[in-house]
Amino acid sequence: MESEKRNTQLLRTPPPGKIKIMNALSELMREKDFNSITTADIATTAGVTEGLIYKYFRDKKDLLYQVLNGHFQTFQNYIVSKIETRKSSIEKLSIIIKTTLKSYSINRVFARILLLEVRNSPNYFESDAYDMVKIYSRTILDIINQGIKEGEIKDDIDPHALRQVMLGSIEHACLGEVIFGKDLDTDKVSEHICNIIFRGAKK
Amino acid sequence: MESEKRNTQLLRTPPPGKIKIMNALSELMREKDFNSITTADIATTAGVTEGLIYKYFRDKKDLLYQVLNGHFQTFQNYIVSKIETRKSSIEKLSIIIKTTLKSYSINRVFARILLLEVRNSPNYFESDAYDMVKIYSRTILDIINQGIKEGEIKDDIDPHALRQVMLGSIEHACLGEVIFGKDLDTDKVSEHICNIIFRGAKK
DNA sequence: ATGGGTAAGTAAATATTACTCACTAAGGTA
């Protein structure tokens, strides 16, 4: 009963102020980079006072991490829903590449935070958001290993290296879009990337 | 005569204070991320006053860009010296991958700045440092195009995509080292990466 | 119903820190 109470408390929808603050930052980041956004900016666009930010977030960075976490949650669900029906490993990995690229492209704020804004501070790697990244990253590795075991992927390929190439390619491909707002034909680009990667990785 | 004077002025070795400031930031960044380093920190480790920083640099970020530029200059020279003797495109690209990875690995501060600290602010893309990046990036593209023309690389490969995969792979591969200080066997990793990339890209 | 506890939110003070400005000292040069 005790734990049930605490549990419902954890799961219940966050207070409106908290939501408003997170949305405000997300919105502001469509135009500005994180460091150029002030706590005053955030508070006014959220329609709350500056002090409230520090009721729900340890500091400004913590707010950023929680916003990222929110975006990553929906991203992760989307990814999982896309690959669960597929059988072949190569196919799964291709879908991950295309879907990730598409997600970054559709939600540039999400991509911006993940690729440009958080990695420079050590605290990020202790955050819940980074835990999500680890899960996503782990998923890819598992699929690669499965692919090797089932003979779809060459067994002289280093799984970690393949994952690095995949993730690196995806990230670098959308950098231009995220930074300069260039348009990106995700279907075409992901096809090119898959072409390069798998004509080597596929046995 | 006017312009000659100005020219020698530009080329002559920078004042000791400027050098000390740049070295100080570089040194501090071996331990801390850029945002956690204060101008006071920089001044004291450099043994100058805070005001002097703003004599030579527009702002704190500009200092960072100039430090990056310095590192990139030596990096670029190193790269060029490594590939100029080689004939084959694939070979050149392989060397670039290995050498870049090695450079990042040896000079973590350089890698840290380039990959984690500058890309989030728009000003960076107006800086001299970014001009250097463009040159480096252009070099790779030229080699790829040459490789395609000479039949070393498949002609259905998109040159930009191949470059993205290359650069992305390199960067992602050294991220763990740069962030967490993990050791990296550059020879092995670059071999793995080349293996993945070129078994598809090589005709 | 009511009063005590807790969650949501406020307003103003504080402390850090990037950046400015008016100044000095030391060459070099005409």
Added chain:
DNA sequence: TACCTTAGTGAGTAATATTTACTTACCCAT
């Protein structure tokens, strides 16, 4: 000598992230 330029100083200022003491509203157990 007088002057100009360059290197450097040190005390400020202004912006802004964070803290603190306080108010209000609501829930639930007596």
